Amino acid sequence: MDRDTYDKGMKIRRETLGDAYVDKAMAGVDDFTRELQEMVTTYCWGEVWGREGLDRRTRSIINIAMISILNRQTELGAHVRGALNNGVTRDEIKEVLLQVGIYGGVPAMVDSFRTAKAVLADIDGEGE
Amino acid sequence: MDRDTYDKGMKIRRETLGDAYVDKAMAGVDDFTRELQEMVTTYCWGEVWGREGLDRRTRSIINIAMISILNRQTELGAHVRGALNNGVTRDEIKEVLLQVGIYGGVPAMVDSFRTAKAVLADIDGEGE
Amino acid sequence: MDRDTYDKGMKIRRETLGDAYVDKAMAGVDDFTRELQEMVTTYCWGEVWGREGLDRRTRSIINIAMISILNRQTELGAHVRGALNNGVTRDEIKEVLLQVGIYGGVPAMVDSFRTAKAVLADIDGEGE
Amino acid sequence: MDRDTYDKGMKIRRETLGDAYVDKAMAGVDDFTRELQEMVTTYCWGEVWGREGLDRRTRSIINIAMISILNRQTELGAHVRGALNNGVTRDEIKEVLLQVGIYGGVPAMVDSFRTAKAVLADIDGEGE
Amino acid sequence: MDRDTYDKGMKIRRETLGDAYVDKAMAGVDDFTRELQEMVTTYCWGEVWGREGLDRRTRSIINIAMISILNRQTELGAHVRGALNNGVTRDEIKEVLLQVGIYGGVPAMVDSFRTAKAVLADIDGEGE
Amino acid sequence: MDRDTYDKGMKIRRETLGDAYVDKAMAGVDDFTRELQEMVTTYCWGEVWGREGLDRRTRSIINIAMISILNRQTELGAHVRGALNNGVTRDEIKEVLLQVGIYGGVPAMVDSFRTAKAVLADIDGEGE
Numbered sequence: 001m002d003r004d005t006y007d008k009g010m011k012i013r014r015e016t017l018g019d020a021y022v023d024k025a026m027a028g029v030d031d032f033t034r035e036l037q038e039m040v041t042t043y044c045w046g047e048v049w050g051r052e053g054l055d056r057r058t059r060s061i062i063n064i065a066m067i068s069i070l071n072r073q074t075e076l077g078a079h080v081r082g083a084l085n086n087g088v089t090r091d092e093i094k095e096v097l098l099q100v101g102i103y104g105g106v107p108a109m110v111d112s113f114r115t116a117k118a119v120l121a122d123i124d125g126e127g128e
Numbered sequence: 129m130d131r132d133t134y135d136k137g138m139k140i141r142r143e144t145l146g147d148a149y150v151d152k153a154m155a156g157v158d159d160f161t162r163e164l165q166e167m168v169t170t171y172c173w174g175e176v177w178g179r180e181g182l183d184r185r186t187r188s189i190i191n192i193a194m195i196s197i198l199n200r201q202t203e204l205g206a207h208v209r210g211a212l213n214n215g216v217t218r219d220e221i222k223e224v225l226l227q228v229g230i231y232g233g234v235p236a237m238v239d240s241f242r243t244a245k246a247v248l249a250d251i252d253g254e255g256e
Numbered sequence: 257m258d259r260d261t262y263d264k265g266m267k268i269r270r271e272t273l274g275d276a277y278v279d280k281a282m283a284g285v286d287d288f289t290r291e292l293q294e295m296v297t298t299y300c301w302g303e304v305w306g307r308e309g310l311d312r313r314t315r316s317i318i319n320i321a322m323i324s325i326l327n328r329q330t331e332l333g334a335h336v337r338g339a340l341n342n343g344v345t346r347d348e349i350k351e352v353l354l355q356v357g358i359y360g361g362v363p364a365m366v367d368s369f370r371t372a373k374a375v376l377a378d379i380d381g382e383g384e
Numbered sequence: 385m386d387r388d389t390y391d392k393g394m395k396i397r398r399e400t401l402g403d404a405y406v407d408k409a410m411a412g413v414d415d416f417t418r419e420l421q422e423m424v425t426t427y428c429w430g431e432v433w434g435r436e437g438l439d440r441r442t443r444s445i446i447n448i449a450m451i452s453i454l455n456r457q458t459e460l461g462a463h464v465r466g467a468l469n470n471g472v473t474r475d476e477i478k479e480v481l482l483q484v485g486i487y488g489g490v491p492a493m494v495d496s497f498r499t500a501k502a503v504l505a506d507i508d509g510e511g512e
Numbered sequence: 513m514d515r516d517t518y519d520k521g522m523k524i525r526r527e528t529l530g531d532a533y534v535d536k537a538m539a540g541v542d543d544f545t546r547e548l549q550e551m552v553t554t555y556c557w558g559e560v561w562g563r564e565g566l567d568r569r570t571r572s573i574i575n576i577a578m579i580s581i582l583n584r585q586t587e588l589g590a591h592v593r594g595a596l597n598n599g600v601t602r603d604e605i606k607e608v609l610l611q612v613g614i615y616g617g618v619p620a621m622v623d624s625f626r627t628a629k630a631v632l633a634d635i636d637g638e639g640e
Numbered sequence: 641m642d643r644d645t646y647d648k649g650m651k652i653r654r655e656t657l658g659d660a661y662v663d664k665a666m667a668g669v670d671d672f673t674r675e676l677q678e679m680v681t682t683y684c685w686g687e688v689w690g691r692e693g694l695d696r697r698t699r700s701i702i703n704i705a706m707i708s709i710l711n712r713q714t715e716l717g718a719h720v721r722g723a724l725n726n727g728v729t730r731d732e733i734k735e736v737l738l739q740v741g742i743y744g745g746v747p748a749m750v751d752s753f754r755t756a757k758a759v760l761a762d763i764d765g766e767g768e
Contacts (some may be wrong), residue, residue: 024206032625032628033625034607036610039683043687048226053220054220058189061189063231069198070231072583072620092181092182094288095181103191103489104198105489106296107487110328114330124600160497160501164478167303167493171299195491199710201489203491203495221655229676235712235715237680245673300486303483306481309475312479315483322484346544350548351435354547355432355438355447357548359746360449360745361484361748366548366586369419376544385728417757421738454711454748456747456748459746459747556743559758560738560739565731566732566739573701575739577702578706581706607691607693608702611699
């Protein structure tokens with residue numbers, strides 16, 4: 001792994017998903033998951049999120065769409081939160097998920113709205 | 129079907145995919161495919177693409193990502209062309225597909241680049 | 257959205273999934289999920305379930321098969337209940353899921369039987 | 385493999401997909417594909433299609449829905465032809481594919497209509 | 513169902529997934545799930561796992577990869593345990609899941625590591 | 641990108657897929673596909689295939705299984721050839737694909753056998 005790319009990736013990962021989320025992921029690192037964390041940070045967050053060609057708002061929007069289609073609810077929840085951190089509005093998340101419904105089908109849309117709504121409720125609860 | 133939504137959808141569909149593409153789709157309409165065309169035009173293009181909440185550039189970017197994950201190469205080709213019509217650049221399409229590789233895996237990325245590259249070659253050939 | 261199609265869809269949706277289920281879905285409607293509910297009711301339940309060409313029993317059978325393949329367990333549970341409401345028998349649900357196993361693979365079959373069995377147990381418990 | 389189940393399966397397979405199709409599949413059998421053909425005939429056609437609990441029309445309808453979602457166009461083509469052999473009408477195939485569009489998304493619907501339409505054109509051409 | 517194949521399958525199933533797991537599955541058998549259990553045991557464990565051409569270690573490795581891609585977490589957990597019973601090491605499971613990340617994407621990898629880690633923690637707890 | 645990992649990846653990629661295949665891929669590189677090739681070579685072939693924990697035979701077997709499930713026929717063809725280069729036998733490829741049939745369903749198995757058989761026929765033809 002290239003150290004500079006790892007460091008760049010860790011910075012973007014923390015800015016997107018939040019320190020609380022990343023601290024928790026890193027605290028659980030052991031021999032079984034060490035390379036997982038390195039690969040995600042370097043390859044996903046450093047190499048691709050670190051590229052100039054699209055802003056983070058757009059990358060977050062793309063992720064919500066793709067991860068909805070992929071049916072990965074835990075990851076979707078993290079990226080809904082990340083999208084808000086990157087400046088995507090709640091209305092824009094709604095628009096993405098309605099478009100998911102057309103291209104990925106109604107069950108994908110319904111599941112993704114359920115996950116997103118739970119994240120929004122958590123965030124609203126944290127503010128109280 | 130609501131006629132106004134159909135008409136709005138047909139306009140957006142033509143502006144995105146091009147008259148040549150839509151004329152060809154509509155010319156083949158028969159009893160077997162009539163409702164298919166009506167449903168796609170009304171719900172997909174009228175109800176969702178016709179909404180205000182995201183601009184067409186962003187909707188095209190989302191579609192390239194989703195349809196890559198869904199592994200539907202013919203539709204992907206049409207939406208690569210549509211993305212260019214909607215103002216997405218070739219470099220931005222490349223960025224979306226690199227991000228597809230991270231979240232949807234290398235075979236999805238390789239197939240989508242192959243499809244996109246063929247569309248770009250067609251377009252360049254048309255200009256000659 | 258076309259109001260007549262929405263109303264027709266809401267009627268079919270309630271007859272299939274049950275008032276309790278739909279009331280709960282509609283009670284949670286807010287700015288984030290309003291269009292979701294409208295789109296599902298109009299497009300899914302009004303436009304397609306409202307068509308004449310297949311009876312509701314057959315549409316329920318198709319849904320159990322498709323949603324099993326799509327791996328959407330919450331939706332599958334709702335449609336197992338809906339299938340029973342539409343006159344599909346428990347033995348027929350079993351047959352559909354065995355066929356899912358052949359075409360969609362053993363893990364899809366096992367997961368779908370697990371979900372369906374839990375729904376049947378709930379229904380049996382409600383009758384007590 | 386159980387010989388009786390194999391024989392039962394071969395009979396149903398031939399009645400559904402047609403002798404021409406099955407003869408071609410069996411003619412190509414070699415050491416690489418022998419078990420493939422045995423497994424498909426015995427488990428898929430003998431064990432599951434050979435069960436009493438659903439009639440063949442319904443099993444064909446389910447298959448068109450599932451294989452559309454699974455995005456396997458060659459198999460879909462064979463089962464569109466099989467559905468017609470089993471008494472499913474062209475209008476019913478259309479209804480199944482419209483329902484695929486709602487639950488599996490527009491690209492799945494469009495691809496499946498394209499495949500089905502090509503099969504119908506072939507059949508119409510054969511009659512000439 | 514062929515009785516010999518069923519018996520052979522049941523033996524391999526028990527040796528792989530463990531008696532506790534299989535006893536629990538079989539104890540829940542009723543009219544709804546009887547054929548499910550027979551089909552899984554005969555077809556999956558007898559016909560395919562019972563073949564000579566690959567050793568059980570390799571079959572377990574393949575299953576972890578496939579079931580990760582298929583996004584079936586409950587089945588994945590059972591097969592992580594089965595892999596260990598069949599002699600696959602924890603380090604080898606890690607390697608398979610890193611390869612899943614490249615070909616199936618980061619969300620598939622992250623989910624599968626989460627499931628596998630929970631199984632390993634359970635096993636370590638059982639030993640206390 | 642880390643140059644050493646790229647070089648290591650290119651070596652493994654060439655040894656697995658063959659110089660003819662890789663030369664063709666690299667000859668087509670332009671501004672649109674440059675990063676695609678770099679990312680595939682570095683992360684896929686360098687970072688993951690370059691790891692010690694599994695031998696190449698096993699990695700090839702895993703890939704055939706995963707790419708069959710993912711329904712990416714062009715990539716599957718390349719990796720069937722790669723598997724043979726890495727010492728996997730034709731009989732072992734058959735075993736993997738039969739196991740794909742159980743877990744991923746019959747259409748996945750049938751498509752993958754079709755692709756693999758075409759690759760084997762090509763190879764046999766090249767030897768003439």
